[in-house]
Amino acid sequence: METYRSAGVDVGKGERFVDRLKAAARRAGHDKLWRAAGGYAAVCPINERDGIALTTDGVGTKLLIAGQLKRYDTLGIDLVAMCANDLVCVGATPTLFLDYFATGTLDDDMADGLIAGIVDGCDQAEMILAGGETAEMPGLYERGHFDLAGFAVGNVTKERLITGEAIRPRQTLIGMASSGIHSNGLSLARKVLPTDTDTIEALLTPTIIYSSAVRNALAAYGSLITGIAHITGGGWRNLFRLNSSVGFAIEDPLPVPAILERISAHVQQEEMYKTFNMGMGMCMIVDGDCEPILKALGASGMVARKVGIVTDQSMTLTIAGSAVTLRG
Amino acid sequence: METYRSAGVDVGKGERFVDRLKAAARRAGHDKLWRAAGGYAAVCPINERDGIALTTDGVGTKLLIAGQLKRYDTLGIDLVAMCANDLVCVGATPTLFLDYFATGTLDDDMADGLIAGIVDGCDQAEMILAGGETAEMPGLYERGHFDLAGFAVGNVTKERLITGEAIRPRQTLIGMASSGIHSNGLSLARKVLPTDTDTIEALLTPTIIYSSAVRNALAAYGSLITGIAHITGGGWRNLFRLNSSVGFAIEDPLPVPAILERISAHVQQEEMYKTFNMGMGMCMIVDGDCEPILKALGASGMVARKVGIVTDQSMTLTIAGSAVTLRG
Numbered sequence: 292m293e294t295y296r297s298a299g300v301d302v303g304k305g306e307r308f309v310d311r312l313k314a315a316a317r318r319a320g321h322d323k324l325w326r327a328a329g330g331y332a333a334v335c336p337i338n339e340r341d342g343i344a345l346t347t348d349g350v351g352t353k354l355l356i357a358g359q360l361k362r363y364d365t366l367g368i369d370l371v372a373m374c375a376n377d378l379v380c381v382g383a384t385p386t387l388f389l390d391y392f393a394t395g396t397l398d399d400d401m402a403d404g405l406i407a408g409i410v411d412g413c414d415q416a417e418m419i420l421a422g423g424e425t426a427e428m429p430g431l432y433e434r435g436h437f438d439l440a441g442f443a444v445g446n447v448t449k450e451r452l453i454t455g456e457a458i459r460p461r462q463t464l465i466g467m468a469s470s471g472i473h474s475n476g477l478s479l480a481r482k483v484l485p486t487d488t489d490t491i492e493a494l495l496t497p498t499i500i501y502s503s504a505v506r507n508a509l510a511a512y513g514s515l516i517t518g519i520a521h522i523t524g525g526g527w528r529n530l531f532r533l534n535s536s537v538g539f540a541i542e543d544p545l546p547v548p549a550i551l552e553r554i555s556a557h558v559q560q561e562e563m564y565k566t567f568n569m570g571m572g573m574c575m576i577v578d579g580d581c582e583p584i585l586k587a588l589g590a591s592g593m594v595a596r597k598v599g600i601v602t603d604q605s606m607t608l609t610i611a612g613s614a615v616t617l618r619g
Numbered sequence: 620m621e622t623y624r625s626a627g628v629d630v631g632k633g634e635r636f637v638d639r640l641k642a643a644a645r646r647a648g649h650d651k652l653w654r655a656a657g658g659y660a661a662v663c664p665i666n667e668r669d670g671i672a673l674t675t676d677g678v679g680t681k682l683l684i685a686g687q688l689k690r691y692d693t694l695g696i697d698l699v700a701m702c703a704n705d706l707v708c709v710g711a712t713p714t715l716f717l718d719y720f721a722t723g724t725l726d727d728d729m730a731d732g733l734i735a736g737i738v739d740g741c742d743q744a745e746m747i748l749a750g751g752e753t754a755e756m757p758g759l760y761e762r763g764h765f766d767l768a769g770f771a772v773g774n775v776t777k778e779r780l781i782t783g784e785a786i787r788p789r790q791t792l793i794g795m796a797s798s799g800i801h802s803n804g805l806s807l808a809r810k811v812l813p814t815d816t817d818t819i820e821a822l823l824t825p826t827i828i829y830s831s832a833v834r835n836a837l838a839a840y841g842s843l844i845t846g847i848a849h850i851t852g853g854g855w856r857n858l859f860r861l862n863s864s865v866g867f868a869i870e871d872p873l874p875v876p877a878i879l880e881r882i883s884a885h886v887q888q889e890e891m892y893k894t895f896n897m898g899m900g901m902c903m904i905v906d907g908d909c910e911p912i913l914k915a916l917g918a919s920g921m922v923a924r925k926v927g928i929v930t931d932q933s934m935t936l937t938i939a940g941s942a943v944t945l946r947g
Contacts, residue, residue: 298757299723299755299757299758300755301724301725301755304727305725305753305755308727308730308753309753311731311734312734312751312753315734315735315737315748321747321748321749323747324747324749330750332750333715333717333749333750335714335715335749337665337669337774341665343665343671343772345715345717345749345750345772346717346750347718347719347751347752347770348719348752349719349754351754351756352757352758352759354756354759355756355758386663387661387663387673389661389674389675389770390675391675391676391677391719391768393677393766393768395627396627396629397632397633397636399632402636402639403639406639406643407643409643410643419649419651419652419663420643420649421652421661421663421673422658422660422661422673422674422675423640423675424675424676424677424768425636425637425640426677426679427627427628427629427633427806428679428680428682428683428766428806429626429627429628429680429806430627430680430683430806431680431682431683431764431766433761436759438721438756438759438766440719440721440752442673442675442717442719442770444663444671444772446665478755478756478757478758481758
C-alpha cells in the first residue's frame with residue numbers, strides 16, 4: 292500500500308518545519324495578531340473592532356496534472372478556493388485576491404487559461420482580483436512547468452472572529468460535500484492512478500468555493516457557528532486544529548467521491564482520511580439547531596448534512612462503519 | 620552582445636500578458652480600488668479615509684544562484700525588500716508579510732536559512748511575519764530547486780496616497796544607492812558572468828530595504844514627495860510608470876556597482892539601463908527643497924543624492940555622459 296510519504300510528501304517533516312517557522316514568526320511580531328481558529332488565516336487588528344484576515348496557498352501538484360492535458364482554465368478556481376475557503380474558517384468575508392505565477396518561459400495559452408480560471412474563481416468568491424506577479428524564470432522551471440500561489444485578504448470584526456474556543460462536546464458537525472479530490476493529495480493520487488484522460492479529467496474537477504455559501508450562513512446564524520474546518524492537506528485531521536480539548540465522532544459521513552474510492556484501492560483507510568477530504572470539503576460546528584443552517588447552505592447550492600457530533604475524547608476522531616480512529 | 624531576451628526572458632511578451640491580465644482584473648472589480656502610482660501596489664479603501672496596500676513579488680532566478688553556494692540566509696531579505704520597497708512607492712507603511720515557499724523535497728537547512736532571511740527582512744522593514752505556506756511538490760521542482768513568493772500589506776490614507784499625478788517638469792530626482800544587482804536581471808547576469816564563488820557572492824548581496832528610510836522621509840516631508848519608483852524589472856524604465864506626461868534627465872547618476880560594470884562588458888548600454896538598477900535602487904521625486912529629505916535619508920543610513928530633474932519630454936529619459944536615451 293502507498294502512503295503520502297512514499298509519494299514524496301513527508302507531512303511530519305513539513306509540520307516540524309512549520310513549528311520552527313511559527314517560532315520565528317513569534318519573534319517577528321506575531322503576538323500583535325488576533326488568535327483565530329486553526330491558523331486558517333492570520334488576523335491583524337486595524338482598530339479595536341475591525342481586523343483584516345490574510346492567507347496564502349497554492350494548488351500543489353494539481354498543476355502537473357493540468358499540464359498533462361494542457362487544460363489550464365480551472366486551476367485558478369482551485370487557487371481562489373484554497374484561499375477563500377480558508378478565510379471563512381476564521382469568520383472573515385473574502386475581499387481581495389492576488390496571484391503569483393512563475394514559469395520558465397511564458398506560454399500565452401497557458402497564461403490566458405490560468406487568468407480565466409482566477410477571474411472565474413474571484414467571481415464565485417465575490418473577491419476583487421487586485422493584482423499579481425508574473426515571473427519568467429528560465430532554468431528554474433522545466434518547459435511547460437509553472438507554479439501558482441494565491442494571496443487573499445478578508446474583513447472580520449473581533450465580535451465575529453471564530454476562535455474555536457466555544458466548541459463543546461455534543462455540538463453538531465455539518466459536513467459540506469466536496470466535488471472530488473480538490474487540491475490536496477494529488478502527489479499520492481498521481482502515484483497510484485493510471486494517467487488516462489478520464490482519470491485526469493476527474494482529478495482536475497475544480498475545488499468547490501464554499502465561501503459565499505458559508506458567508507450567507509454566518510451572516511444569518513453566526514452566533515451558532517463555533518468552528519469551521521476547511522479540509523485540506525492533513526485530511527480530516529484538520530478538525531483537530533480547531534480546539535485541542537475535544538474530539539469528533541463522524542456518525543453519518545457524506546458519500547466518498549468515485550475518484551477517491553479508486554485511490555482507496557491502493558492506500559490504507561487511515562492514510563486516506565489523513566490525506567484526502569473523503570467527500571467532506573468543509574466541516575462546520577454548530578451549537579444548537581442546525582436545520583436553518585442546512586437550509587441556508589442548500590439555498591446557496593451546497594450539499595450539506597449533519598454528519599456527526601463533537602465528543603469529549605480530546606484529539607480523537609472516530610468514523611462510523613470504519614475501523615479508523617484518527618488521533619491528533 | 621547578450622540581451623535579457625537572449626537570456627530567456629521576453630519582457631515585451633510578459634508586458635503584453637500583464638495587459639491582458641489587467642483587462643481581466645478590471646472585469647473582476649478592479650475599479651473599486653484607488654489609483655496608485657506606477658501600479659506598485661493595489662490599494663483598496665477600507666473607509667473614506669483609510670486604505671490597505673497590497674503587493675506580491677518573488678526574487679526571480681537569484682534563487683538558482685543561492686543554490687550554487689547552498690547559501691540561503693539572505694534570499695528572504697531580497698524577498699521582503701521586493702515587496703516592502705514596492706509598498707512605500709504608493710505612500711504606504713508596510714505592516715504584514717506572508718511567504719509562499721515551494722520545493723520538491725523539504726531540506727531543513729535550506730528551509731531554516733530561508734526563514735532566517737525572511738525574519739531578518741521583516742525586522743528591517745518593521746513588518747510582522749503574519750503567516751505563510753510551505754508546499755512540497757515532488758515532480759515539479761528538481762532536487763535542490765525551490766520557489767519563493769512574498770505577499771505584503773501596508774496601511775495608507777487617501778491623503779497620503781502617492782498617485783504620481785503631482786509630478787511636474789523641473790521637480791528634483793533623488794537617487795538612492797543600490798547594493799548591487801538586487802533581485803532583477805539575474806537570468807542575464809548568469810548567462811554572461813563566470814560562476815566562481817566571488818562572483819556568486821557578489822550577485823547574492825541582498826537587496827537594500829529602503830522602506831523604513833523612505834517612511835521616515837514621508838512622515839516628515841510627505842507633502843513634497845510627488846513620486847517614488849522602486850527600480851526593479853525594466854530598470855530605469857520604471858520611472859515611466861509614475862506619470863506618462865513627463866520625462867526625466869539623469870544629470871549626475873550614482874556610481875554603477877562593480878558587479879553591474881562587469882555585466883556591461885557583455886551587454887549594450889541601453890539594455891543595461893532597461894534591465895538593471897545601475898546603482899539606483901529607488902528614485903524619489905521632490906517638489907521643492909530636497910536638502911532636508913537628503914538629510915533624513917542619510918540619517919536613516921541611506922546613500923542618496925540629487926541625480927537629475929523631471930523634464931517636459933514625455934516618456935523620455937536621458938542620461939548625462941551616456942549616449943543612452945530610453946523611451947516609454
